Amino acid sequence: MTATPTATTAGAMAGSLRDTVTLTGRILQHWKRRPVSIVLGLLFPVLMVVMFGYLFGGAMAVPDGHYMDYLIPGMLALTMLFGLEAMVVAVTTDTAKGVIERIRAMPVTTTAILAGRSAADLLNAVVGITVMVATGLIVGWTTNRGTLLALAGLGLLLWLRFAFTWIGIYLGLMLKTPESAVAVQVLVWPVGFLSSAFVSPDTMPGWLGAIATWNPLSATATAIRDLFGNPSWNAHNWATGHSVALALAWPAVLTVIFLPLAARQYRALGR
Amino acid sequence: MPYEERAGGPPASRGGLAIDAIDLRKRYKDAVALDGFSLSVTAGTVCGLLGPNGAGKTTAVRILTTLLAPDSGQALVAGCDVVADPRTARYRIGLVGQNASVDEILSGRQNLIMFGKLYHLPTASARDRADALLAQFDLTDAAAQSVAGYSGGMRRRLDLAASLILAPPVLFLDEPTTGLDPRARIETWASIKTLVGCGTTVLLTTQYLEEADQLADQIAVIDAGRVVAQGTPDELKAKVGPDRVETVTRKPSLDEVFLHLTGHPATTNQPMEAA
Numbered sequence: 001m002t003a004t005p006t007a008t009t010a011g012a013m014a015g016s017l018r019d020t021v022t023l024t025g026r027i028l029q030h031w032k033r034r035p036v037s038i039v040l041g042l043l044f045p046v047l048m049v050v051m052f053g054y055l056f057g058g059a060m061a062v063p064d065g066h067y068m069d070y071l072i073p074g075m076l077a078l079t080m081l082f083g084l085e086a087m088v089v090a091v092t093t094d095t096a097k098g099v100i101e102r103i104r105a106m107p108v109t110t111t112a113i114l115a116g117r118s119a120a121d122l123l124n125a126v127v128g129i130t131v132m133v134a135t136g137l138i139v140g141w142t143t144n145r146g147t148l149l150a151l152a153g154l155g156l157l158l159w160l161r162f163a164f165t166w167i168g169i170y171l172g173l174m175l176k177t178p179e180s181a182v183a184v185q186v187l188v189w190p191v192g193f194l195s196s197a198f199v200s201p202d203t204m205p206g207w208l209g210a211i212a213t214w215n216p217l218s219a220t221a222t223a224i225r226d227l228f229g230n231p232s233w234n235a236h237n238w239a240t241g242h243s244v245a246l247a248l249a250w251p252a253v254l255t256v257i258f259l260p261l262a263a264r265q266y267r268a269l270g271r
Numbered sequence: 272m273p274y275e276e277r278a279g280g281p282p283a284s285r286g287g288l289a290i291d292a293i294d295l296r297k298r299y300k301d302a303v304a305l306d307g308f309s310l311s312v313t314a315g316t317v318c319g320l321l322g323p324n325g326a327g328k329t330t331a332v333r334i335l336t337t338l339l340a341p342d343s344g345q346a347l348v349a350g351c352d353v354v355a356d357p358r359t360a361r362y363r364i365g366l367v368g369q370n371a372s373v374d375e376i377l378s379g380r381q382n383l384i385m386f387g388k389l390y391h392l393p394t395a396s397a398r399d400r401a402d403a404l405l406a407q408f409d410l411t412d413a414a415a416q417s418v419a420g421y422s423g424g425m426r427r428r429l430d431l432a433a434s435l436i437l438a439p440p441v442l443f444l445d446e447p448t449t450g451l452d453p454r455a456r457i458e459t460w461a462s463i464k465t466l467v468g469c470g471t472t473v474l475l476t477t478q479y480l481e482e483a484d485q486l487a488d489q490i491a492v493i494d495a496g497r498v499v500a501q502g503t504p505d506e507l508k509a510k511v512g513p514d515r516v517e518t519v520t521r522k523p524s525l526d527e528v529f530l531h532l533t534g535h536p537a538t539t540n541q542p543m544e545a546a
Contacts, residue, residue, distance in 0.1 A: 015391060022388045029385075030376045033417060098372030102433065105336050106389050107361040270339055 016112045023108075023116025027090075028123070041086060042131045045079045049135055052198055060199070065231030072136035073153075073230055074197030077221040079128045080157055081192050084164040084171075087121055088184045091172025100269070110266055118165045125161040129154055145229035153224035156247045160220045163251035166258035173265040196221050200233040213239045216250035223247035288347070289314040289441050289472035290335065295344035297330055297496075304330040305341065306496035312489070314440070317463075317473040319487030321480065321529065327496040328476040329369070332445045335474070336366045349440045349472075362390070365434035365442040365471075369449060371426035373418055379429050380405060380414040386433045397436075404432040408462065424455030431462055442466065444475045448482060460485060480529065494533040507532075 031038045052075075053068050060067040094100045103113060133154075143150045171184055194212050195201075201212035212218055213234075222243035225232045234240045290312035297305040305327045312318040322328050333339035335348055337357035346353045349363035373382045380401050387397030405414045408428040418426060427447065434442060444463065448456040463486055467473055477483050483490050484504055491501040500507060511531045 018391070019389060022385060026374065026377070026385055029381055033376050033378075097375060098368055098370035099374055101338065101368055101370075102366070102372040102386070103389065104338055105361060105364065105366045106386070107358050107391065108389050270337075 012109075016109050016115075019108050019112035020115040020119060023103075023113060024119040024123070026116070027120035041082070042128060045075055045082065045128070045132055046135045048078075049075055049132075049139060053139060062231050062233050064233075066140070068136070068139050068141050069230045070225070070233055071198065072132070072139075072141040073225045073228060074195075074221045075136075076129060076132050076157055076224065077160065077195070077217050078192050078197045079132050080125060080161040080164055080220070081188060081217060083121055083125055083128065083161055084168040085181070085185045085188045086124070087117070087165060087168025088172040088175065088181045089178060091117070091169055092175055092178045092181045095173070095176050096178055104269065110263060114169065114263060114266065117169055118162065121165045121168070122158060122161060125158055129157055141230075143228040143230070145227060149227040149229075153227035156220055156223055156227070156244070159248070159251045160216065163216075163254035163258070166255055166262045170258050170262040170265055173262065173269070191215070192217065196234065200235075202233075202235045213237065216246075216254065219243055219246035219250050287313055289316075290318070290346075290348050290474055292331070292335060292346040293344060295331065295334055295341045295346060297327075297334065297339070297341050303496055305334070305344075308344070308493070308497050310491055310498050310501070312472060312474055314472050315470050316488040317467050317475060317486055319483035319490045320474060320476040320493055321478070321483045321490055322476075322493035323478060323533070323535070326493045328493055329445055330496075331493070332366075332443050332474070332476055336364050336443050337361055338366075362437060363439050363441060365437075365439040367427075367430050367434050367442070367444045367447055369446050371423075371430040373426065373429050373433060375419045376417060378415050378417055379410050379421070379425075382418065382429060383433060383436065387436050390437050392436070400436055404435060408432045422455070423451050424458045427451060427455060427459050428462060431459070431466075435466070439471070441472045441474070444473060446476055446478065448477075448479065456482075492529065492532050500532050 049071065053071050057067040057071070060070075062070045100113075143153075172181070175181055175184070194208065195215040196212060196218040201209035201218065203209075204212055219239065222232055222234060222240050223246070224230075226243055232240060232243075239246060288311050290310060292308060292310045295305050295308040297303075308327060308331055310318070310320070310331070320328050320331065330339065334341045335346055335353060337353050337360050340354065348360055351360040351363055353360045353364075373379075374385070377385065383401035383404055384394075384397045387400050388394060390397075392400060402411075402414075405411045408431065410425060410429060410432070413421060413425060418429065421429065431447075447463065448459050451459060460482070463473065463475070467486070473486075475483070475486060488503065489501060490504055490507055491498045492507070493499070500510065502510075507528045511528050
């Protein structure tokens with residue numbers, strides 16, 4: 001080897017980056033080949049806006065605004081959570097079909113494989129956010145604290161999704177079969193509903209409301225309501241008062257826990 | 272050279288070997304998968320690793336292809352230490368696993384281009400190589416179709432093509448025809464024979480004795496995690512004793528060999544369990 005250590009490291013990093021791009025491209029090719037499943041995945045949250053906004057919305061009395069203005073940020077946060085179950089299904093399918101096995105037998109780094117998944121998932125989140133924002137604008141949702149804060153809100157959503165990606169990869173590698181991924185699909189619902197996504201935790205029994213208040217999903221939902229200037233419908237407590245800080249901290253905590261777990265679980269395939 | 276005399280010695284001194292595994296051991300929580308597995312395969316030959324379910328075939332292949340770390344032991348494949356330097360080894364090894372491990376949603380061509388890029392070929396070369404392999408494996412007409420619509424035999428050929436992107440010197444085939452119908456099996460055998468003609472060293476695991484007899488120059492019989500005998504099909508048959516070889520037909524005679532060497536019959540009709 002004549003290359004200096006630095007050059008070798010830089011070369012390895014460039015190779016890893018190219019692998020990440022290739023593996024991200026693979027997921028994008030999936031979208032192109034299976035447009036129906038991706039479109040259904042995107043339309044599902046839209047259907048929920050219609051259901052909750054129009055069917056139940058009439059009975060929702062948001063003290064200082066319209067229910068749609070409360071609901072859309074909640075649905076944006078929930079859309080991030082739906083990405084987690086999609087990730088579990090995708091990772092278990094890869095394991096079951098042996099694709100991961102082939103890629104592991106190739107000179108591709110663990111980092112590139114995990115980063116490719118994460119990058120594709122963030123792109124998926126961007127599309128999901130775009131569809132939900134468009135839906136919101138159609139049903140009369142508005143932001144009123146300026147573009148910059150609105151964009152900061154969208155950034156918080158992607159930050160939450162980044163954390164969920166690692167939980168999804170970890171669970172996917174743990175569960176191994178697409179059949180067992182159904183368990184995650186079922187569990188996503190209580191986590192989604194036990195939050196401030198649809199109704200204020202103040203309307204729930206005390207102990208349930210406390211769980212909902214501290215749900216990471218609620219932190220992001222409350223934070224973006226604040227940044228968008230949408231009604232938050234929550235009594236003032238520490239969690240709602242520090243929602244932006246919590247929306248930054250929660251995903252950081254989840255990532256610190258689940259990124260190493262996902263990487264460890266991936267390496268455990270070779271033990 | 273009798274197999275028993277080969278154990279030990281520094282690996283570097285053992286020239287002409289494409290696969291050189293010495294005393295590999297692997298234990299899972301509840302079972303010993305490999306218990307002193309040693310195997311040497313001369314470059315340019317086909318070795319059939321023959322054994323029943325749970326004998327350790329898949330574990331051996333997974334270790335030799337860098338997918339699994341052994342508890343102890345040493346293995347050189349194409350001159351590269353698979354434990355110490357798996358990354359280099361991966362450029363020299365082709366693997367066809369038990370499942371057709373290709374992306375079902377992508378087309379055959381998209382699969383091969385993607386794998387070519389992951390082998391760090393420039394994009395244009397990855398495309399050219401994909402087209403050449405599709406032609407070689409008679410998949411050009413189906414190149415743009417999603418793999419989900421491929422037959423079992425077509426998937427297997429695509430899988431084989433994906434393993435040959437870099438024309439690796441050593442190719443591992445883990446039960447390449449398990450689950451295939453007889454026609455697809457014969458198609459796959461034909462593809463493998465073509466490869467062997469080009470000088471690739473092949474390690475083939477199988478529970479079909481007929482398959483080993485058809486394809487392999489050398490057969491290693493594995494039982495309970497170790498190689499219990501190695502030689503040409505004829506040598507192994509001779510071990511059983513001349514009287515019996517004379518009285519039975521050629522293909523069933525390997526069954527006899529197996530029974531003689533392991534003390535239990537082969538389980539060719541069982542569904543494959545994860546080893």
